[in-house]
Amino acid sequence: MKFNFHGTRCRKMAPACGSRVVLNWMRRSGQRMAIADGHRFRFPRVGRSELGPPRLGAHRSLCTKTTIGFRTQMDHKVPPKEFKWMPSNLITENFKLGDNGHVCMVLNREIQVPAHVVRLLWKNAAVRCAVDGGSNHWRDFVVEQAKSKRSNTNEAAPLEPLDVITGDFDSITEETVDFFKTTPKIHTPDQDATDFTKAITVLQPVMNQRKIQDVVVFHDTSGRLDHVMANLNTLYKMQKDNCNVFLLSGDSVTWLLRPGKHTIQVPVDLVASQRWCSLMPVGAAAHNVTTTGLKWNLYHAQMDFGGMVSTSNTYATEFVQVETDSNLIWSMGAYDFEEKVRQTPKK
Ligand SMILES: Cc1ncc(C[n+]2csc(CCOP(=O)(O)OP(=O)(O)O)c2C)c(N)n1
Numbered sequence: 611m612k613f614n615f616h617g618t619r620c621r622k623m624a625p626a627c628g629s630r631v632v633l634n635w636m637r638r639s640g641q642r643m644a645i646a647d648g649h650r651f652r653f654p655r656v657g658r659s660e661l662g663p664p665r666l667g668a669h670r671s672l673c674t675k676t677t678i679g680f681r682t683q684m685d686h687k688v689p690p691k692e693f694k695w696m697p698s699n700l701i702t703e704n705f706k707l708g709d710n711g712h713v714c715m716v717l718n719r720e721i722q723v724p725a726h727v728v729r730l731l732w733k734n735a736a737v738r739c740a741v742d743g744g745s746n747h748w749r750d751f752v753v754e755q756a757k758s759k760r761s762n763t764n765e766a767a768p769l770e771p772l773d774v775i776t777g778d779f780d781s782i783t784e785e786t787v788d789f790f791k792t793t794p795k796i797h798t799p800d801q802d803a804t805d806f807t808k809a810i811t812v813l814q815p816v817m818n819q820r821k822i823q824d825v826v827v828f829h830d831t832s833g834r835l836d837h838v839m840a841n842l843n844t845l846y847k848m849q850k851d852n853c854n855v856f857l858l859s860g861d862s863v864t865w866l867l868r869p870g871k872h873t874i875q876v877p878v879d880l881v882a883s884q885r886w887c888s889l890m891p892v893g894a895a896a897h898n899v900t901t902t903g904l905k906w907n908l909y910h911a912q913m914d915f916g917g918m919v920s921t922s923n924t925y926a927t928e929f930v931q932v933e934t935d936s937n938l939i940w941s942m943g944a945y946d947f948e949e950k951v952r953q954t955p956k957k
């Protein structure tokens with residue numbers, strides 16, 4: 611069977627059902643090999659040699675949690691689920707999540723995250739994936755990095771290769787297909803879910819088997835609002851799979867806070883420079899939200915769209931606590947804070 615690719619019949623990539631490919635991979639997991647319609651590919655082993663020498667704190671997961679259900683939590687018959695988050699692992703240090711590494715994923719927007727952050731998160735990833743048109747942007751990044759390497763005396767190591775490209779392939783260009791011709795491609799034609807959601811679903815069995823919980827996503831909040839909203843929706847969809855998805859843009863990090871008690875350790879530079887942070891009740895109201903460590907705190911407050919949302923908030927301390935009975939989107943300013951500090955007019 612063939613499928614349409616930019617209006618032409620394409621023989622290079624016959625349609626592959628993501629789950630079938632992953633099942634093949636699971637069957638052959640001894641070899642860590644997957645078959646994507648004749649293409650064989652390996653998800654690389656995560657070993658000491660790939661991750662380099664252990665670094666201080668590299669063993670820490672960004673999030674730890676207990677396994678107590680939430681149904682009776684807010685009346686405190688049982689203690690609330692606890693989550694600890696260390697966004698510095700994405701912003702200033704380590705650049706690795708979880709003991710078994712993380713998935714790195716590139717969506718279809720220009721990569722605005724600072725190049726050194728992208729490089730380190732990519733290097734430390736266990737699985738590297740580009741989603742449809744995201745592969746065009748990854749190609750641009752690879753080419754740009756190769757150029758700056760040539761013009762720079764400080765040699766940077768080459769970027770690790772992509773493990774897989776997924777998508778309905780309506781955005782990847784012929785040039786990009788050619789550029790990544792040896793990279794396995796998994797076709798996800800379903801038009802009832804976004805390519806981003808489908809990409810995580812395709813990788814889920816691999817993540818389960820290798821005990822990877824975290825997905826770091828290069829996206830951007832510019833461009834189409836429907837894509838931005840759909841990307842937030844993916845955070846909600848994936849929480850069922852006990853999977854943490856972090857959206858990284860040029861100046862923000864965003865993830866979902868599930869019902870429970872969250873402690874977020876904020877990089878001190880962000881506290882000092884009073885960068886923005888926000889709590890948004892997307893999807894459903896939260897009826898009982900209490901925070902500490904913010905400039906504008908909430909006390910057993912109701913949050914909902916059309917009612918109260920907490921945007922343009924900032925930090926009172928390094929440790930922010932949020933206790934909530936419902937999902938909330940947490941988004942915080944990051945990356946360009948040095949720039950912001952420089953731009954602040956002197957009083
Ligand atoms: C109720 C409903 N609304 C809209 C759609 C259409 N739809 C939802 S997700 C999706 C796929 C989007 O693909 P993606 O690659 O994420 O975005 P693209 O840039 O191709 O629009 C489509 C077509 C649908 N299936 N059902």
Ligand SMILES: O=c1ccn([C@@H]2O[C@H](COP(=O)(O)O)[C@@H](O)[C@H]2O)c(=O)[nH]1
Pocket residue numbers: 717718719741742743744777778780781782804805806807829830832833834837838841
């Ligand atoms: O403006 C955009 C466009 C796309 N995305 C995300 O990328 C994937 C893949 O997009 P394609 O257009 O199919 O290549 C899509 O599912 C979105 O999650 C985006 O964030 N912003």
